[in-house]
Every structure is written in C-alpha cells, then in structure tokens.
Amino acid sequence: MRLRLAALAPFAPLLLLTAACLLIREQYPFSNFPMYSSFGRSTYYVYLTNGADEPLRSQELVGMTTPTLKKVYDGEMRREAKLLRTPRRKLTPEQKRAVGERLLARLKTTVPAVEAGAAFPETLRLHHVEIELIGGRIEKKPSLIAEVR
Amino acid sequence: MSWAPRTIEHNALERAAMRVLFAIVVARHVPSSLAHLQITLPNGLARLVDLHFLLDPEVFAIGRYLLWAALILYVLRIGWSIALPYMTAFSIAAGSVNNSHGAISHYLQIVSLVLCAQTAAHFYSLVRRKREAGSGAAAQREQRVIYWSQQAIVATYLVSALTKLIRTSGMWFFQSPLIALQIIKTNDQDRYDNLGAGSYESASAIADWIVQHPLLTGIVLSAGLLLELIAPIALFGRGFAAAYGLSLLLFHATVHRVMKLHFLYNEYLIWIYLVNVPFWILLAWRAIGRRRQAVGRNALQN
Numbered sequence: 001m002r003l004r005l006a007a008l009a010p011f012a013p014l015l016l017l018t019a020a021c022l023l024i025r026e027q028y029p030f031s032n033f034p035m036y037s038s039f040g041r042s043t044y045y046v047y048l049t050n051g052a053d054e055p056l057r058s059q060e061l062v063g064m065t066t067p068t069l070k071k072v073y074d075g076e077m078r079r080e081a082k083l084l085r086t087p088r089r090k091l092t093p094e095q096k097r098a099v100g101e102r103l104l105a106r107l108k109t110t111v112p113a114v115e116a117g118a119a120f121p122e123t124l125r126l127h128h129v130e131i132e133l134i135g136g137r138i139e140k141k142p143s144l145i146a147e148v149r
Numbered sequence: 150m151s152w153a154p155r156t157i158e159h160n161a162l163e164r165a166a167m168r169v170l171f172a173i174v175v176a177r178h179v180p181s182s183l184a185h186l187q188i189t190l191p192n193g194l195a196r197l198v199d200l201h202f203l204l205d206p207e208v209f210a211i212g213r214y215l216l217w218a219a220l221i222l223y224v225l226r227i228g229w230s231i232a233l234p235y236m237t238a239f240s241i242a243a244g245s246v247n248n249s250h251g252a253i254s255h256y257l258q259i260v261s262l263v264l265c266a267q268t269a270a271h272f273y274s275l276v277r278r279k280r281e282a283g284s285g286a287a288a289q290r291e292q293r294v295i296y297w298s299q300q301a302i303v304a305t306y307l308v309s310a311l312t313k314l315i316r317t318s319g320m321w322f323f324q325s326p327l328i329a330l331q332i333i334k335t336n337d338q339d340r341y342d343n344l345g346a347g348s349y350e351s352a353s354a355i356a357d358w359i360v361q362h363p364l365l366t367g368i369v370l371s372a373g374l375l376l377e378l379i380a381p382i383a384l385f386g387r388g389f390a391a392a393y394g395l396s397l398l399l400f401h402a403t404v405h406r407v408m409k410l411h412f413l414y415n416e417y418l419i420w421i422y423l424v425n426v427p428f429w430i431l432l433a434w435r436a437i438g439r440r441r442q443a444v445g446r447n448a449l450q451n
Contacts, residue, residue: 013266013297014381017304022311026253028193028245029261033309038316039327043334047341055341063185064252066338071252075190111185129337131330138333138356 042132045070046145048107051123061116062107073126076103100126100146108148123149157296157387159428164291166427171263171298172220174417175236178260179216179243182206186250193245200246212239226291229271237264259305260414263422266301270294299390299422303380305415306397310377325370326363329356332408339409355407376400383423394423 008015024030047066048056059065064072080099081088091099104124107113113120130141159167184206188195202208216239222232241264244257274281274290281289313321336352359366376396383393397419405411420426 010296011300011381011384013269014300014304014307014384017262017266017301018307018311021304021308022315026192026248027196028248028253029241029258029265030193031253031255031258031308032312033255033258033305034312034316035255036328036331037309037313038321039324039331041327041330043330045334045338045341047338055344057342057344059342066341067335068252068254070338072250075251106187106189110187131333133327133330133360136360138329138360140333 042130044128044130046073046126046128049125049127050121051125051147051149053125053127056121056124061112061120062110063112064107064110073099073103096128097146101148104146104148123147157292157390159292159295159425160431161288162431163425163427164288164295167295167421167425168224168226170417170421172224174260174414174421175240175264176217176220178257178414179213179240180247181213183209183243183246186246188246188249190249190251191245192248192253194241195245195249198242200242200249203242203246212242215239230275233264233268233271237261237268240264256412256414259302259412259418262301262305263298263418266297267294270297295422296384298418299384302415302418302422303383306377306380310374310380313374313377321374322367322371325374326359326366328366328370329359332356332359335408335410352407352409373400387425387428390423391425391429394419394425398424 021030022032025032026034045066046069048058048061048069050056058069062069076099077088077091077096080095081091084091084095104126108120108124125147126145128143128145130143132139132141183203186204188201188204191200194200203212216236219232219235219239222228223236240257240261244261247257248254270293271290274293278286283289317324332352333356336349340349380393383390398416401412401416401419
C-alpha cells in the first residue's frame with residue numbers, strides 16, 4: 001500500500017487540483033467545467049433588438065456577448081423561480097417579463113450603455129429563442145420576453 | 150517511449166522560451182479594464198474579499214503595471230517569491246470579478262490554475278531547498294514548476310471528463326447526440342455577436358446530420374470524452390506530451406469550427422507546456438547538423 005501511494009506522489013498536484021475542482025465547483029479559479037457536460041431535448045438563447053426588432057451587438061452595446069447575456073438571464077430566472085418557489089418551466093409570461101425588464105433596466109446602467117448616451121437605442125427588447133428536438137427535427141420558437149424604453 | 154510517468158528534463162533554452170511565452174499569456178489574459186463589469190453575484194475570491202476597488206480603472210491600471218513588473222522578474226527568473234504570488238493573486242482577482250456579474254465563463258481558469266501550480270511548486274522547492282542543494286538545484290526547481298504546470302493543464306481536462314460522467318451518471322454517450330441543439334444555439338449566438346459576418350449554413354447541416362445519425366455521433370463525441378479522460382498520459386514523457394497536446398489542439402479546432410467556441414488560453418498553454426515547439430525545433434536543428442557532419446565526413450572519405 002505504501003508503495004502504491006509513493007507511486008502516486010509525483011501526481012499529487014494533479015490529484016489535488018482534480019479533487020479541488022470537483023468539490024469546490026464554480027468558485028474561481030476552481031471549476032468543475034460543467035459546460036456541455038449533459039444535454040436536454042431543448043435549449044435556448046436570448047438576444048437584444050431595438051424597437052424595430054433589428055438585432056443589436058450586445059458586446060458593443062452593454063459589454064456582454066450573447067452567451068454571457070443568456071447566462072445572466074438564466075441566473076435571474078433561476079433566482080426568480082426560487083423566490084416564487086415554482087419550477088422554472090412553470091414561470092408565466094408575466095413573471096418572465098418582469099425578469100426580462102429587470103435585466104434590460106440593468107443593461108441600460110452598464111458602462112458602455114451610459115457612455116453611448118444618446119446613441120443608445122430608445123427602446124431595448126429582449127428576445128428568447130427556444131430550440132427543441134421534436135419528432136427528429138430541430139425547431140426554433142422565437143418570442144419577445146420584455147421591452148424597456 | 151516509456152510507459153511510466155516521468156519528469157521531462159527541459160534544457161535552459163526551452164525553459165527560457167516557456168517563461169517568455171507564459172508571461173505573454175498571463176499579460177494577455179488580464180483585461181485592460183474591469184470598469185464595464187458590475188459585481189452583482191460575487192464568485193470565487195470576490196466572495197471572500199470585496200473586489201469593487203478593481204472596477205476603478207486607475208486602481209486596475211496600477212495593478213497591471215505591477216503585473217508587468219512581476220512578469221519581467223518572472224522571465225528573468227528573479228524574485229519569484231514575490232512575483233509568482235502577485236501574478237497568481239492578480240489573475241485570481243481579475244478572473245473572480247469577471248465571473249461575478251451573474252455569468253460564469255470558463256476560458257480564464259486554466260491560466261489561474263497554472264499560476265497556482267507554479268506558485269505552489271516554487272514554494273515547495275524552497276521548503277526542500279536544503280535537501281535538493283547542488284549544482285543543478287535551480288534547474289531542478291524550475292523543472293518542478295513546469296511539471297506542476299503540465300499537471301494543472303491535465304487536471305482541467307480530466308475534471309471536464311469526470312464532470313460529464315458524473316452529471317450523466319455515465320450515460321454521456323447516449324445524451325451526446327443532443328449536442329445538435331447546442332450547435333444551433335452557439336452558432337446563432339455567434340451570429341448575433343457578429344451581425345452580418347460569418348457563415349452558419351454548415352452548422353445547421355451538421356446539426357441535422359447529427360440528429361439523423363445519433364449512434365455514429367455518440368461514437369465520435371465519446372472519442373472526445375476519452376481524449377479528456379486519458380489526459381494524464383501527457384505526463385508520460387516528451388513524445389506523449391507532444392502527441393497528446395496536438396490531439397487536444399485538433400479537438401479544440403473542431404469545437405471552434407463546429408460550435409464557434411474558442412478556448413484560446415487552453416490552446417496557448419497546450420502549445421507552451423505540452424507540445425513545446427522550441428524543443429522539436431532544437432531537435433530538428435541538431436539532427437540536421439549531425440546529418441551534415443556525416444555527409445561531410447563521407448565526402449572526405451570518398
């Protein structure tokens with residue numbers, strides 16, 4: 001047994017870091033790297049448009065890429081569901097709109113948005129696209145989540 | 150090639166190249182400012198320490214100047230007891246702020262983890278200084294820093310593989326064809342990030358093909374999982390490190406092409422610590438030199 005442990009000694013950093021990442025999970029600099037570790041039969045993303053439904057580059061506008069925007073929205077939705085003690089998928093369109101409006105209001109206070117001043121769109125819309133696998137076909141269902149002026 | 154893990158003996162030139170290249174990566178992975186971010190959901194170090202002061206562009210600029218000073222010391226191999234902890238702390242602080250605005254990204258952790266490994270290796274060597282004293286002690290200490298860096302890189306891939314198996318109760322193979330939906334999602338997201346630029350028709354075709362061929366897709370994607378799972382093989386010697394590193398680079402290139410996901414810092418660190426191009430250039434250079442000498446000798450004999 002002692003011999004086996006001695007053989008593992010050169011790997012101590014690997015073993016320690018692996019254990020730390022799996023146990024501590026998402027606390028920087030540690031991570032269990034959960035991206036694409038499991039898959040469901042549906043997923044979604046969100047994006048921004050102006051009042052005329054023209055897509056906007058969120059990175060330039062509010063300093064967040066589209067994937068980051070989705071993660072932030074996702075986190076807000078999870079918090080809302082927890083607060084209301086209801087499963088996320090059962091949130092009503094009104095409840096989702098409230099979350100979306102809060103997010104859009106926050107985006108308008110980001111440094112790039114404030115610096116844009118008058119160039120910032122008067123109306124900001126948050127769109128949701130649900131992607132589902134239905135009967136062996138991939139289908140997209142877009143919907144408007146929220147709008148702020 | 151030996152089937153036993155062993156520390157690779159890097160010569161002075163390789164070690165110098167690694168220090169310079171890693172210093173460039175560390176300098177690049179820290180953003181020029183964090184002022185565009187808000188700490189709304191503290192993560193990592195931000196949960197323990199109030200890092201709001203880093204959002205001030207002037208304070209952060211001072212932090213970056215100090216980082217450059219530390220990086221110069223690092224490259225010159227002077228004052229590592231101060232330089233390495235500072236580089237690590239600043240990297241972790243910046244990364245924590247970056248992950249504290251309600252969204253967690255995964256492209257910076259590997260750099261911070263390698264810095265943690267290097268700092269730990271350096272201080273471990275200091276503790277063992279008396280026991281390891283001798284003519285090659287300094288080189289041996291740096292060997293340890295490199296070997297632990299390789300282990301940190303390997304750990305990130307091993308963790309990624311284990312998480313896939315844990316979260317799917319070992320059923321990742323059967324779930325993996327559903328990646329088709331993720332391909333559509335990531336490509337659409339990329340399209341909204343780069344309005345007007347890029348081509349996305351192939352992604353849709355790939356996603357459709359995956360849906361129609363789940364078994365084949367499961368086999369192909371499980372090869373990727375297997376690649377991550379066998380990451381410790383990179384610690385078995387130069388040949389293994391280079392071959393495994395190149396396989397990982399191919400894996401990343403495929404992920405980038407199909408899913409528009411780019412793990413740039415992972416790739417940089419793989420090039421530096423696993424593929425280690427300077428060694429292979431030196432090896433080729435010496436082989437060419439020997440061949441020329443042999444040809445010269447043959448010509449003289451004839």
